Amino acid sequence: MENSPNKTVSINVFILTLSLILISSITLSFLRSSRSPLPLPSITRSLDKTCNVFQGKWVPYPQGPPYYSNETCRLIIDQQNCIKFGRPDTEFMKWRWKPDDCELPLFDAAHFLEIVRGKSMAFVGDSVGRNQMESLLCLLAHEAYPEDITQNSSADKNYFQRWFYADYNFTLAAFWSPFLVKSGAADMNGLISIYLDEADEAWANEVEKFDYVIISVGQWFFRPLLFYESSRLIGCHICNQNNITSISKYYAYRMAFRTAFETLLGLKNYTGTTILRTFLASHFENGDWDKGGNCGRTRPFTSNEMKLQEFNREFYSVQVEEVRKAEEKGKKIGLRFEVINATEIMWQRPDGHPNGYGRSMHTNAPVYDCVHWCLPGPIDTLNEFLLYLMKKQVPDQIV
Numbered sequence: 548m549e550n551s552p553n554k555t556v557s558i559n560v561f562i563l564t565l566s567l568i569l570i571s572s573i574t575l576s577f578l579r580s581s582r583s584p585l586p587l588p589s590i591t592r593s594l595d596k597t598c599n600v601f602q603g604k605w606v607p608y609p610q611g612p613p614y615y616s617n618e619t620c621r622l623i624i625d626q627q628n629c630i631k632f633g634r635p636d637t638e639f640m641k642w643r644w645k646p647d648d649c650e651l652p653l654f655d656a657a658h659f660l661e662i663v664r665g666k667s668m669a670f671v672g673d674s675v676g677r678n679q680m681e682s683l684l685c686l687l688a689h690e691a692y693p694e695d696i697t698q699n700s701s702a703d704k705n706y707f708q709r710w711f712y713a714d715y716n717f718t719l720a721a722f723w724s725p726f727l728v729k730s731g732a733a734d735m736n737g738l739i740s741i742y743l744d745e746a747d748e749a750w751a752n753e754v755e756k757f758d759y760v761i762i763s764v765g766q767w768f769f770r771p772l773l774f775y776e777s778s779r780l781i782g783c784h785i786c787n788q789n790n791i792t793s794i795s796k797y798y799a800y801r802m803a804f805r806t807a808f809e810t811l812l813g814l815k816n817y818t819g820t821t822i823l824r825t826f827l828a829s830h831f832e833n834g835d836w837d838k839g840g841n842c843g844r845t846r847p848f849t850s851n852e853m854k855l856q857e858f859n860r861e862f863y864s865v866q867v868e869e870v871r872k873a874e875e876k877g878k879k880i881g882l883r884f885e886v887i888n889a890t891e892i893m894w895q896r897p898d899g900h901p902n903g904y905g906r907s908m909h910t911n912a913p914v915y916d917c918v919h920w921c922l923p924g925p926i927d928t929l930n931e932f933l934l935y936l937m938k939k940q941v942p943d944q945i946v
């Protein structure tokens with residue numbers, strides 16, 4: 548269905564996000580792969596390190612990237628398994644991102660696994676970050692399947708996942724932390740307390756040994772929230788209590804990233820690369836998530852068809868400002884910060900969401916999800932960017 552460009556796009560997706568956040572447990576006994584890794588040739592691969600890969604456009608790619616399907620990847624959860632649940636159109640899987648001045652290479656699973664041999668990678672953030680990790684699991688699936696070692700760590704399986712690629716000694720983890728900072732449970736009025744100057748221990752106590760930490764959060768900052776600093780209530784966002792100062796969500800978003808980056812900079816033994824994956828806006832049209840809102844487009848936006856709204860752009864700007872500050876500090880102590888500049892790029896893909904062709908993990912009912920992304924789909928591109936950035940770091944272009 549085509550919608551008028553001027554229709555309101557809903558911002559209020561937090562309860563949907565909440566409802567989608569719990570992670571379904573996947574039966575994993577069959578996942579261990581016996582496939583042995585390829586030997587490691589030293590392949591010279593040239594990479595244009597000066598090109599801005601984030602400047603470009605989506606172009607048709609009629610055959611679709613040769614990655615995986617709902618049949619070949621056994622790790623797609625129902626929430627994002629759009630083809631399994633009958634999504635009829637397939638064009639959304641047949642586009643690639645084309646930078647103006649160079650090529651974004653196809654995802655090369657063997658190359659990725661060479662780079663991460665003996666290393667570890669963590670996705671820290673909300674369920675959209677987990678969605679990207681699940682895309683990565685599928686992108687790697689034709690080279691190797693991991694063992695689920697979630698149970699080996701003490702973390703709560705519903706919110707945290709740990710995978711181990713034995714043939715590569717590579718650990719991949721997801722730490723669920725929708726605010727990055729410490730938060731409490733919702734109170735009677737549905738208000739969640741968040742502590743802007745205290746990192747969420749759920750990830751902060753875990754990431755020190757990780758080689759790559761990919762950070763992203765977003766939709767939860769649209770909720771009604773109470774903000775604390777130095778353990779004192781300093782204000783709130785849409786809390787509807789006139790004795791509490793109103794504070795903008797952008798301030799809270801900024802402080803959450805500042806606290807997260809400062810925490811990483813301050814971890815004594817952390818030597819990893821931190822990668823900010825910038826905010827991904829939702830694509831609800833024709834109403835809020837709970838008022839008939841949906842995202843039924845089947846093609847990317849053409850340029851200028853619908854602009855990213857200002858409030859979404861503000862989230863992007865705030866986090867990029869904070870990561871740039873962290874990058875400066877990091878340089879002095881040898882810590883790298885990188886950015887997957889995805890906000891605008893993914894905004895152009897309203898066709899990439901389940902929109903009813905996914906199942907809620909709780910009720911097994913269809914939900915109009917315009918926040919998460921179908922697998923396969925445009926979210927796979929985020930991991931093409933990820934690998935691109937990882938390759939860029941490898942000296943001498945020899946890996």
Ligand SMILES: *[C@@H]1O[C@H](CO)[C@@H](O)[C@H](O)[C@H]1NC(C)=O
Nearest residue numbers: 617618619628630631632633
């Ligand atoms: C893949 O999707 C098709 C529908 O296109 C469905 O019939 C099939 O059962 C799905 N396969 C798996 C393994 O879920």
Ligand SMILES: *[C@@H]1O[C@H](CO)[C@@H](O)[C@H](O)[C@H]1NC(C)=O
Nearest residue numbers: 664665666667715716717718
């Ligand atoms: C596996 O990788 C970890 C670091 O992630 C390292 O400490 C360990 O020594 C490696 N094990 C082997 C057998 O190479």
Ligand SMILES: *[C@@H]1O[C@H](CO)[C@@H](O)[C@H](O)[C@H]1NC(C)=O
Nearest residue numbers: 694695696697698699700711
């Ligand atoms: C995880 O725990 C299982 C069962 O205790 C054990 O067999 C396996 O070796 C552990 N894996 C790792 C990577 O620690």
Ligand SMILES: *[C@@H]1O[C@H](CO)[C@@H](O)[C@H](O)[C@H]1NC(C)=O
Nearest residue numbers: 780781782788789790791792
């Ligand atoms: C605001 O007022 C409500 C009652 O109207 C009260 O329960 C709450 O404690 C007050 N909050 C502050 C920070 O004073």
Ligand SMILES: *[C@@H]1O[C@H](CO)[C@@H](O)[C@H](O)[C@H]1NC(C)=O
Nearest residue numbers: 752755756813814815816817
């Ligand atoms: C950092 O690593 C050193 C040496 O391995 C260890 O002694 C120390 O306890 C570690 N510090 C922290 C904060 O984990």
Ligand SMILES: *[C@@H]1O[C@H](CO)[C@@H](O)[C@H](O)[C@H]1NC(C)=O
Nearest residue numbers: 601602603867886888891892
């Ligand atoms: C991110 O990409 C947008 C265009 O998509 C561009 O305007 C912006 O400058 C880029 N930001 C960074 C930090 O590269």
